[in-house]
Amino acid sequence: MMNTLKAIxxxxxxxxxxxxRDGVVLLEGHRIMKVGPRxxxxxxxxxxxxxxxxxIVGPGMIDQHIHGAVGHDLxxxxxxALSAVGRFLARHGTTAFLATTITAPPEAITEAxxxxxxxxxxxxxxxxxxxxxxxxxxxxxxxxxPFLNAxxxxxxxxxxxxxxSLAMMRQFLDASAGTTRIVTLAPEREGAMAMIELLRHSNVxxxxxxxxxxxxxxxxxxxAGATHATHLYNAMRPFxxxxxxxxxxxxxxxxxxxxxxxxxxHVDPVAVRLMMKSKGTQGVILVTDSLSGxxxxxxxxxxxxxxxxxxxxxLRTMEGTLAGSTLTLDLALRNLMRFSGLSFQECLVCxxxxxxxxLGFEDRKGVMAPGAYxxxxxxxxxxxxxxxxxxxxPAL
Ligand SMILES: [Zn+2]
Numbered sequence: 001m002m003n004t005l006k007a008i009x010x011x012x013x014x015x016x017x018x019x020x021r022d023g024v025v026l027l028e029g030h031r032i033m034k035v036g037p038r039x040x041x042x043x044x045x046x047x048x049x050x051x052x053x054x055x056i057v058g059p060g061m062i063d064q065h066i067h068g069a070v071g072h073d074l075x076x077x078x079x080x081a082l083s084a085v086g087r088f089l090a091r092h093g094t095t096a097f098l099a100t101t102i103t104a105p106p107e108a109i110t111e112a113x114x115x116x117x118x119x120x121x122x123x124x125x126x127x128x129x130x131x132x133x134x135x136x137x138x139x140x141x142x143x144x145x146p147f148l149n150a151x152x153x154x155x156x157x158x159x160x161x162x163x164x165s166l167a168m169m170r171q172f173l174d175a176s177a178g179t180t181r182i183v184t185l186a187p188e189r190e191g192a193m194a195m196i197e198l199l200r201h202s203n204v205x206x207x208x209x210x211x212x213x214x215x216x217x218x219x220x221x222x223x224a225g226a227t228h229a230t231h232l233y234n235a236m237r238p239f240x241x242x243x244x245x246x247x248x249x250x251x252x253x254x255x256x257x258x259x260x261x262x263x264x265x266h267v268d269p270v271a272v273r274l275m276m277k278s279k280g281t282q283g284v285i286l287v288t289d290s291l292s293g294x295x296x297x298x299x300x301x302x303x304x305x306x307x308x309x310x311x312x313x314x315l316r317t318m319e320g321t322l323a324g325s326t327l328t329l330d331l332a333l334r335n336l337m338r339f340s341g342l343s344f345q346e347c348l349v350c351x352x353x354x355x356x357x358x359l360g361f362e363d364r365k366g367v368m369a370p371g372a373y374x375x376x377x378x379x380x381x382x383x384x385x386x387x388x389x390x391x392x393x394p395a396l
Contacts, residue, residue, distance in 0.1 A: 004029065005047040006392065008376070009038065010057035015368040016348045025057060027374040030391040035368045052378050052387070056344070059366050060095025060375035060388060061329045061351040064182060064359065065142055065230065065259055065287035067100050069294035073303060074099040075108070077115025086135025088295050090395035092328035093377035093385040096137045096365055098181055100289075102303060103145030103156035106168055113175035116141050120179045134390035137375075139359065140181035143172060144230065147195065148210035149186035154235035155323035156210065157306055164191035166198055173202055180204050181359050184230040186211040187221030187246075200225040205358060207259075210235045211246050218249035222256055228358055231289055232258040232275060233267050234322070251278040257358055259287045260350070262332040262339065263325050265314055269339035276340045285358065286332045286351040291315055291324035330377075330385045337383070344383055 006027040013023035015035060024041045026033040034041050043049065068074050070088045072081040082099065089097055099116045101109055120138045146162040147169075153161060162168065164185065173180055183199055184207040185192055196206050208221050209230025214237070229250040237245040250258050251274070258279055262272060266289075275284060288294070293301040293310040301308050301315075308315050308323045315323045329351050336347045356366025364372045374392035377385055388395040 068292035089136035095375035098142040
């Protein structure tokens, strides 16, 4: 079973950097063996042939900023919650994600990190023995807070926001047991530079966000090793031509990539175009920032203990602040095409190889290349997802 050969025929393959017409992907068990045009790749006799020759095949997408979906908050940190969210994501072409925490009491974050770390480290095993349809793989943890700026808290609980504390951060890192990938922090807070240093040495990506940083403060953080910005524009000091702030720094500094919540509510299409022009397709990472209400009917939900209301696919706190989204990455991709006028291939880069590169997984995730995991998303002509493969297994 594990070493079954599969040959997937595709109308067009986006690896995503290369375009291959009339392509074939050979899969051996969990991994990709070969990718190329049908005229050049010999299909072994024993291979099971799967025909997507009227469709587009790309790498599975990676959502590095997601709090929950289908009624589950990932801070529940149970195998059930991660599987339910993972299966929902796989239906939308996402094959990997970072379980993202929200600002909460330090003990709650530590507890969540411990639970998530354990599940993430044993995920291979769960996956290999599960007979349910496979779900997206949890690749690690993204800590969003608690070291934020309360002025730019968005839907994070003000009373639980903390000044940067190395001791507390070490506690989270220890609890996650090597699964921490990204920490979002406000770089202008006192002690933030020392925390950037600690995270860099722990091989964790530092993202600046939920921040009131000036241009200079943001640049200092980038000089110190921050390589990413969390949901650009949202929960940040606003851009002004005399005070460009953190947004001005991120838009003009090629050393940082930036997340975009491309649902049409969080960021105006014009601001999306500005971002694509200044960052280029290689500098933008599509995320959902979705909460437990994603994939659910209108109603009231909770996020990290805070009540939120879902109405016509928009989530808000009781005070009316946007609170995460109900977005899926396939929809974000189509929105980005519509808002920016860029091609499907260019937009796909923002949801696949870009997050993989930020996280250092580009040899095995977010790309179609020999040796990479057989994580694939299949799209029809309208760019709707028709099938997803997680490590070679169909999810739909
Ligand atoms: Zn946020």
